[in-house]
Amino acid sequence: MKNQWMRKWEQIRKTVKEHALRREPGIDGILVTVGLCIIALLLCVVMKDSLTAFIQTIVTAMQTKAADILTGV
Numbered sequence: 001m002k003n004q005w006m007r008k009w010e011q012i013r014k015t016v017k018e019h020a021l022r023r024e025p026g027i028d029g030i031l032v033t034v035g036l037c038i039i040a041l042l043l044c045v046v047m048k049d050s051l052t053a054f055i056q057t058i059v060t061a062m063q064t065k066a067a068d069i070l071t072g073v
Contacts, residue, residue, distance in 0.1 A: 044051060
């Protein structure tokens with residue numbers, strides 16, 4: 001009788017251990033994506049003025065280059 005309980009207990013312990021150590025597929029990718037989105041939002045909030053100046057510089061350079069291409073220079 002005691003041996004039967006030991007086997008049953010061992011089976012329960014093994015099942016619980018397997019469930020505890022099992023990794024769900026895709027959860028890591030979701031966590032990384034959410035983390036990167038949070039970081040991007042924080043950067044946008046914290047560096048709003050710098051980011052605006054940076055984007056304006058890029059847009060101005062692209063407009064200048066596009067005008068040069070259109071005029072054939």
